[in-house]
Amino acid sequence: MSPRRDASEERFGWLLCTPAVLAMLLVTAYPILYALWLSLFRYDLRFPDQREYVGLANYASVLTSGVWWESLANTLIITVASVAIELVLGMLLALVMHRVLFLRRTVRASVLVPYAIITVVAALAWKFAFDPVTGFVNPWLGLEQAWLTERWSAFLVIILTEVWKTTPFMALLLLAGLTLVPQDLLDAARVDGANAAQRFFRVTLPLMRSAILVALLFRTLDAFRIFDTVFVQTRGAQGTETVSIVGYHALVTRLNLGLGSAVSVLIFICVIAIAALFVKGFRVSFAAGEES
Amino acid sequence: MKPGSSLLDTLFWRAGGLLVLVYALLPVAWILSLSLKPAADLNDKHFVPGELSLEHYQAVFVDAQFPAAVWNSIGIAAISTALSVLLAMFAAYAIVRLRFRGRALILGAALSIAMFPPVAVIGPLFNLWRTLGLYDTWPGLILPYMTFTLPLAIWTLSAFFREIPWDLDKAARVDGATPLQAFRHVIVPLAAPGVFTAAILVFIFAWNDFLFAAALTSTNDARTVPAAIAFFTGSSRFELPTGSIAAASVVVTVPVILVVLVFQRRIVAGLTAGAVKG
Numbered sequence: 230m231s232p233r234r235d236a237s238e239e240r241f242g243w244l245l246c247t248p249a250v251l252a253m254l255l256v257t258a259y260p261i262l263y264a265l266w267l268s269l270f271r272y273d274l275r276f277p278d279q280r281e282y283v284g285l286a287n288y289a290s291v292l293t294s295g296v297w298w299e300s301l302a303n304t305l306i307i308t309v310a311s312v313a314i315e316l317v318l319g320m321l322l323a324l325v326m327h328r329v330l331f332l333r334r335t336v337r338a339s340v341l342v343p344y345a346i347i348t349v350v351a352a353l354a355w356k357f358a359f360d361p362v363t364g365f366v367n368p369w370l371g372l373e374q375a376w377l378t379e380r381w382s383a384f385l386v387i388i389l390t391e392v393w394k395t396t397p398f399m400a401l402l403l404l405a406g407l408t409l410v411p412q413d414l415l416d417a418a419r420v421d422g423a424n425a426a427q428r429f430f431r432v433t434l435p436l437m438r439s440a441i442l443v444a445l446l447f448r449t450l451d452a453f454r455i456f457d458t459v460f461v462q463t464r465g466a467q468g469t470e471t472v473s474i475v476g477y478h479a480l481v482t483r484l485n486l487g488l489g490s491a492v493s494v495l496i497f498i499c500v501i502a503i504a505a506l507f508v509k510g511f512r513v514s515f516a517a518g519e520e521s
Numbered sequence: 522m523k524p525g526s527s528l529l530d531t532l533f534w535r536a537g538g539l540l541v542l543v544y545a546l547l548p549v550a551w552i553l554s555l556s557l558k559p560a561a562d563l564n565d566k567h568f569v570p571g572e573l574s575l576e577h578y579q580a581v582f583v584d585a586q587f588p589a590a591v592w593n594s595i596g597i598a599a600i601s602t603a604l605s606v607l608l609a610m611f612a613a614y615a616i617v618r619l620r621f622r623g624r625a626l627i628l629g630a631a632l633s634i635a636m637f638p639p640v641a642v643i644g645p646l647f648n649l650w651r652t653l654g655l656y657d658t659w660p661g662l663i664l665p666y667m668t669f670t671l672p673l674a675i676w677t678l679s680a681f682f683r684e685i686p687w688d689l690d691k692a693a694r695v696d697g698a699t700p701l702q703a704f705r706h707v708i709v710p711l712a713a714p715g716v717f718t719a720a721i722l723v724f725i726f727a728w729n730d731f732l733f734a735a736a737l738t739s740t741n742d743a744r745t746v747p748a749a750i751a752f753f754t755g756s757s758r759f760e761l762p763t764g765s766i767a768a769a770s771v772v773v774t775v776p777v778i779l780v781v782l783v784f785q786r787r788i789v790a791g792l793t794a795g796a797v798k799g
Contacts, residue, residue: 242621249612249671250627253634256668260645267645274648325537336538338785339545344792345781346549347729349747350770354548357555363763365551365568393548398792405793450636457731461751473640473732480644481736493641500638 261497267490274484287491296475297492301499304471306384307459308452311391315448316441318392319399326400327407340397348394352461355390380468387469390458395451399444406440407433438514446507450500472496549774556767563763577768587769589741590749594773597659597745598727601666605723606716608667609674616675617682628679631672639669643736650737657738662745665733670723677722680794681715718791721784728777746773 271283291297322340329336343351358364359376367374376382410433418428434441456473459465465474476496480489551568558565559574581587616624646665647656655661685708693703734748744752750769753762781788 238619239621242615242619243623245611245615245619246623246627249608249675250630252608252664252668253630253671256646256665257634257637257642260642260649263645263649264641267648321537322541325534325541328534329538329541331531331535331538332542333538334785336541337789338782339542341781341785341788342545342549342778345725345777346774347731347747347750347770347777349731349751350552350774351548353750353766353770354552357763357767358548358551362564363555363566365566368566369568393544397545401789401792454638454640456640457747460731460735473638476640477643477732477736480647486644486648489644493638493644496638497641500636504633504636 261494264490264493264497267486268494270487272485272487274486283487287487288495291488291491291495296470297472297495299468300470300472300475303384303469304453304455304473307388307391307455307471308449310384311388311395311452312445312448314388314392315396315399316445318396319403319444322396322400323403323407326404340400342397343394344397346394348457349461351394352390352458355386355393356462359386377463378467383463383467383469387455387458387462390462391452391455394458395448399448402444402447403437403440406437406444409440410436439511442507442511442514446504449503449507453500453503472499549778552767552770552774555763556771558764560764577764578772581765581769581772584765586741586749586753587765587772590744590746591773593659593741593743594728594746597662597666597743598724600659601663601670601727602720602724604663605667605670605674606678606720609671609678609719610716612671612675613678613682616679618687628675631675634669635672635676637669639665639732643732646733647736657740657743659743661737662733662743665737666727666730670726673726674719674723677719677791677794678715681718681791682712685711685715714787718784718787721780721788722791725777725781728773 268287269282269284271279271281271286273279326337326340356377359366361367361373361375366372366376374382376386414432414436415428418432423431454473455471456477459469459471459474460477463469465471465478470478472492473496476489476492479485479492483489554568554570555563556577557573557575558570559572560576562571565571612627615621616627642665650656650661655664687708689711690700690703690707693707694700698706729747730745731747731751734745735751738744738748746769750766750773753766753769
């Protein structure tokens, strides 16, 4: 293609992109600015007459409340635990899918099942499985545990559900990276006497660095937004509230738009911070990659 | 079989493959089993039902709530998919085929929206939709679904469109085809698989969403399946209608699983296209 840019092509390009860009601005940029604006007001839909400009008071009351910090800690616990498990399990899954010859198509297709299931349905299936009255898990493990009524065991069920549902996505991203590792490099390492573990950690893993970082970025941001699973399994009870649940309750359950919007803006800032951290990680990783 | 792979090696990967199958299908089998247990056996804690009964399936379809939710879900997801893929097709074509400033900007904007936390906009949307009369309507859900799936659709379609040998339509034109004929008989068949893949991914997203459905709907007018199932009420306020929930879950899960299994290759290509090249 020629590097020349002509004005009509430029205009046509923008014309084609305008509907998509407008839609994206209308439903994300505009509401987030509106949330920023609303967060500066005392604004409770049950008492709309008392609407009043309060400056940063909403932020002050969110940031000084135990609820916000506890939910942030909960969200980080769930995010870090589930993404870490998913990375290891996803890598194993990717290796199996890469190497398996027996029932190859079936195995690869079955991995898509958790991805395709509605999250609410998956969360309910696991909730019933762990239920002390209905579920099969307690008899299988020989326990009498009411999993979802205690904080840490509830976390366990929530994280298990997250891991089950999203590991396949992680595995597919990693599998795509795995297929890019040249086989002759692995064969050369084998000839040089490297065992399977050495080949994996010294050859395969370093070559997959960018695939791993992309998968981690996607999944971390996704896990940080966790809502469906927690809502269905505990509704945020037993100290399992996540930031999205806190935002939802403030906005939809209590109709407190001022306070809820402040929570929304804070969540938005957290997401930007996580993304920025990863971008920095990418830079470091690529710089390191070029040196070696 | 690869050279150098021993019997032990083969057995190891076979066992791995079987484990993956069990991992993926266990909760599905469980919810299917629950849905088929007679009401009296629901609490027997057995993984495999002793007796089979279709009573829960009858129950969910007798109640007006579930059929309404299925209809809402299908309609809303289908319209959102059509709109999202249409807008994304225009954008992806421009990004791949035309040289204009802002291509990188649009791809970047799409990426940042893919990471956007939906909970940050439900408050403003809730307030806005109430004022505009969009609360608890189809368009009230179609708009956010269309927008939040645009990034996925644009990235997937751009990745697919990049692989199309666009010059073929010039060749067809030289051979005497009109521009429209060249487009219909050359470009459309080449682009169709990508468009189809993007459509499946977008549909699954819209079909899955719970947050917007829970926040922006309240009645059978627009409540979709995930919200309906999550807010199912049984005969008593304190008891979860386990059997009905299980039956409803199976009804909405099985068709999607079938679609996914049939179009397995395309979905995998679509899910990884944006990420690997991006």
